[in-house]
Amino acid sequence: MKKEILEKFLSNQCSYNECKDVASYLEGNDDELDKIQLFENLADNEIIHIDQVEKNLLCDAILAKPKQGLLLKRLLIAAAVLLFVAFSFYKLGKHDSPSHLESPLLVEIVNDTESAEWHILPDSSRVKLSPAAKLTYRTNFAKDRELNQVAGEITYFVHANKDLPFRVINQGVQTRAVGTAFSIDDYNNENLIIKLLEGKIVVEDPTDNTDSEIILNNPTAIVVNKVDFTYNHINNNNKDGYKKAWDKERKAIRNNYSESTIAWSNQVVNFSGVSNADLFSIMERLYGVTIDVENPKITNGNFTGELYQNDNLENLLTIFCQINGCNFTIKDNIIRIK
Template identity: 30%
Template sequence: MEESKDQINILLSDPEFVRWVKKPDRDLEIYWENWIAAHPDRLSEVKTAKEMILGIRFSHLEVGGGLKKDVLHRILAGERALMEDPSALRVEKAVSGKLKQKKFLWVHMDQWTKVAAILIFVVLFSLIAQWYAYAPAPLENETAPEIAMISKSTLFGEKLNFKLPDGTSVWLNSGSELRYPVTFDSVSRVVTLIGEGYFEIVEDSGRPFKVVSGDLTTIAIGTAFNINQFNEEKLCISLINGKVKVENNLTEENITLDPGQQLRYFPESGKSSIAKFSAEDIMAWKEGVLKFSNASFWEVVKSLERWYGVSITVSGRPGNSWLLTGDYKNQNLDLVLERMAYIEAFEYSIKQKKVYIKFQ
């Protein structure tokens, strides 16, 4: 509960958040949508803070006819009491000069001037009260501003290289997708990756670059790194050069990587580990090399399907000793399967986009 209150206070004290709520522009809308996407557990706090800002609705104090009559009645009653009790005038004469002068002026005002003065006071009091009285307004009927996003994706058998609005270069492996805004905002650059991608970040110390992939957010300023989440059991972030910080959006754990280090995150357990890696192995796909290192049979099958855009049907069972290591640079599927079949002893056939593998 205290953490939630702290987060709300942080949002309320953030001028960019307040400006987004009250006077949104395209850059702010893009930033906060991506911030919420990166912090889904903070959505309730964002709604509450937004409600507290947008929900300020000042109560209006009406000066009705009854109030006017009551004010006039009190003024006239006061004058009658003053005329009937001359001692009241003597008490007034005993006060200090400035206060005496004010009382003297008040007593000598005509009735309607006094009424007008009091009504002016009531109206001013109403206006002041409006700055302090507020009532939360419901958000259910609000329509969130739509943020223009771009989605780049690759089918199995395809790869794609393109640049982002800030000049950052991206390579997408087969069967991958990257979502990013048409323009980055003035605070940060946030993209969302599914699959595998390699990034060469254009340096901008004032706007960190963030890649959201599953439970993790990789934050960089100017660097190069590869993210692979093809394996549902393991997400790998490999730093080629520079430095990155990886945030776990679930546990809020932060890990900083140095060049040559790979973060391995296991979604099922939520645990992470850091290990060394071979840049040549990690970057092989980008250079058109299909590379295996002690890969199991089913790892090979999934890689072949993704790399060549085919579906593979298997009959029989591969040997328990299957651990494939090999490089296949810009080779067609038939040649790759021929080399594998020679080593692992299986038969295969290719019919258009379907492959049949048979073990004896």
């Protein structure tokens, strides 16, 4: 097999016929393909989001026909990527014939859980999807960093690349960034709310040839009309203050969680096996911060501990990181956990 074809396959850039050639090659390795069922529960994002170093290792491993057991998981992931590339158009329901595979395929991320979810994009940017949020992008995203925010609130932590601007389209409104953190959500039926958390963004109409654009280079929030593109700045601060936020969260918790998971009183809250994702959401609302989880696997765990009303945020984060073997930084109301 030609190495350049295999490299194109591992970069999700193969044509349909090239995919068939790679499939034929891998099908000849019955031992590896028979063991794919060992990884049938591998998450989609682990299958399709492989960095370039990993892809290079896969190329060398497959071409060199490594010894049994050597780089087995990487081989299986490569085979799984092939299945994704060759057959995902059936799953997505977007194409009717193999000829469509010449164009980049559509990838969809949906959060159908009741907790926030973090995902890593192919360009190493991270996104946090609130419940019911949805976005789509093409498989050539690493070269054309445009995605479509379909529903819900999504926060973006953009990997800096000045040559390839990061663009989010939401109902005709484009938000463009080089390297920054921002969120987009529906404000009401007519308007979007866009919050700049860090860095700089340009909000614009991608179909408008004029120079009309909104430039934000300080943390702020704006409400943008989706039709006429008028906008207003709004207060993005936690105007209620910590005490009012505590009382508001305590009342909301009673409706959303059982006391066996979260027991909240006037002075202390006890967490018992609450998911890390839910803990982060509570911390964001309570302290008026934004949490960026650089390793999404951290959100899969649970937290047991307590927080007193007079405790500060750093104490809670210190306890959390001691339990989970991570560390954190705080800058401009953005907490990064890695």
